[in-house]
Every structure is written in structure tokens, then in C-alpha cells.
Amino acid sequence: MKNKNIAPRIVVALDYADAKSALNLAEQLNPEICRVKVGKELFTAAGPQLIERLIAGGHSVFLDLKFHDIPTTVAKACEAASRLGVWMLNVHASGGTAMMEAAREGVERSGQDPLLIAVTVLTSMNQQMLSEVGVTGTVADQVLNLASLTQKSGLDGVVCSAQEAPILRKSLGEEFCLVTPGIRPADAALDDQSRVVTPSQALALGSSYLVIGRPITQSKNPLETLTKIHEGLEAKSQ
Numbered sequence: 532m533k534n535k536n537i538a539p540r541i542v543v544a545l546d547y548a549d550a551k552s553a554l555n556l557a558e559q560l561n562p563e564i565c566r567v568k569v570g571k572e573l574f575t576a577a578g579p580q581l582i583e584r585l586i587a588g589g590h591s592v593f594l595d596l597k598f599h600d601i602p603t604t605v606a607k608a609c610e611a612a613s614r615l616g617v618w619m620l621n622v623h624a625s626g627g628t629a630m631m632e633a634a635r636e637g638v639e640r641s642g643q644d645p646l647l648i649a650v651t652v653l654t655s656m657n658q659q660m661l662s663e664v665g666v667t668g669t670v671a672d673q674v675l676n677l678a679s680l681t682q683k684s685g686l687d688g689v690v691c692s693a694q695e696a697p698i699l700r701k702s703l704g705e706e707f708c709l710v711t712p713g714i715r716p717a718d719a720a721l722d723d724q725s726r727v728v729t730p731s732q733a734l735a736l737g738s739s740y741l742v743i744g745r746p747i748t749q750s751k752n753p754l755e756t757l758t759k760i761h762e763g764l765e766a767k768s769q
């Protein structure tokens with residue numbers, strides 16, 4: 532069985548509007564100590580060509596498109612994404628077991644072996660918003676419920692907040708991938724994040740991969756900031 536939780540654990544969110552800005556930042560990073568994440572805005576603007584260029588530059592790419600559709604459509608989208616050679620891709624767990632199993636089959640058809648993970652409850656949603664869409668349980672219950680469904684459907688992990696990581700790690704085991712945004716080094720600005728943890732707190736809480744955007748992308752010296760965070764994590768894991 533492949534090891535799903537391996538270094539580098541830092542995933543730099545390339546939240547840019549165009550390929551030029553994203554590549555400019557990516558070229559300053561060291562792919563031996565980080566991976567990169569491409570989301571909907573950048574992928575819609577820059578397309579598969581950007582993914583190919585990032586991979587050619589030595590980067591492992593998390594393609595964060597959060598697919599959610601009928602099973603056949605999601606299977607084909609996951610197959611196409613996997614063929615690009617990405618390291619990780621994702622779907623919405625609320626699409627259900629049939630959709631997630633189809634996603635897994637799509638990935639397998641590609642002949643590639645990326646990690647396939649799911650989003651449980653978007654962290655922008657609170658209790659009231661959940662009940663508006665017909666979910667009566669608590670946010671925490673729904674996160675655990677959808678993460679269990681994700682594991683049963685044969686996926687590799689979930690995106691979650693670091694606060695949710697301990698309970699998910701305990702219930703779903705050491706191998707399950709927990710990918711956590713909302714990370715801020717102690718000396719960094721919060722930007723629009725509210726509940727944040729430091730990189731080493733995230734690791735201690737059970738996170739497998741740490742998604743970090745602006746503290747690195749907006750830094751005067753992105754490589755220096757990345758290296759500092761990396762060295763801090765190395766020191767903790769020794």
C-alpha cells in the first residue's frame with residue numbers, strides 16, 4: 532500500500548489570477564520542501580498548460596477543483612485531471628458514495644496514481660447554513676459522517692480544519708490523509724482567516740499536509756519564509 536503521508540508536507544496555495552504570476556512565484560520555491568495547490572480561479576484562467584509547466588518545473592500539484600456532479604461526469608473529470616499527472620485532486624463528499632466510488636474508478640482508468648481526497652463541510656458554513664440545506668446534526672457530526680463515507684468509498688483523505696484533525700485521526704486511522712488550510716506562522720498576518728493554528732500545532736493535531744497561501748506568497752522573500760516554516764517542522768518531527 533502506498534504511503535499517503537509523506538514529506539514535503541507544506542502545500543503552497545497559488546491563489547493567483549493568471550499563469551504568469553503563479554509561475555513567477557513557483558519558480559522561487561524549492562520543490563524539495565513544498566508542493567503547490569492550483570484552485571478554480573487559476574485553473575479556469577490558465578488551464579492544463581499551467582499544470583504541465585508546474586510539473587515540468589519539478590512541482591507536485593494539488594488540483595483543488597472540488598468536483599461535485601453526477602457520478603459519470605465526476606469520473607470523467609477525475610480521469611482527465613489524473614492524466615495531467617497531478618499529485619492530488621479532490622471532490623465534494625456530499626456527492627455521496629456512488630459519486631466518490633466513480634471518482635476513484637476514473638482515477639484508476641487514467642493509469643496514474645494521484646491521491647484522491649474529499650471536502651466534507653466547507654469551513655465557510657456554520658450551523659445555521661447547514662440547517663438551511665437540510666442537515667440537522669452539528670457541523671462536527673456532519674464532518675465526521677462525511678469523512679467516514681469518504682474512507683468507505685475508497686478515497687485517500689479529506690480536507691479539514693486542524694481543529695477537526697484529532698477526532699478524524701482517531702476515528703479514521705494513521706493512514707488517512709488530513710489536509711488542513713488555516714495555517715499561520717506565529718508572526719504572520721491573519722488575513723481573512725479567523726481560527727488559525729501554527730504549522731507545528733497543525734502537525735501535532737494530526738495534519739498530514741499543511742495548505743499555506745499568503746504567508747508565503749505575499750512574503751518579501753517567499754523562499755526564505757518557506758524554508759523557515761520547513762525547518763520549524765523538521766525540528767518538531769525529530
Ligand code: C5P
Nearest residue numbers: 544546654712713724742743744745746
Ligand atoms: O492564504 P491562505 O493561507 O489563507 O490560503 C489558504 C488556501 O486554502 C486558500 O487557497 C483557500 O481557498 C484554501 N482553503 C481555506 N479554508 C478552507 C478550505 C480551503 O483557506 N476551509
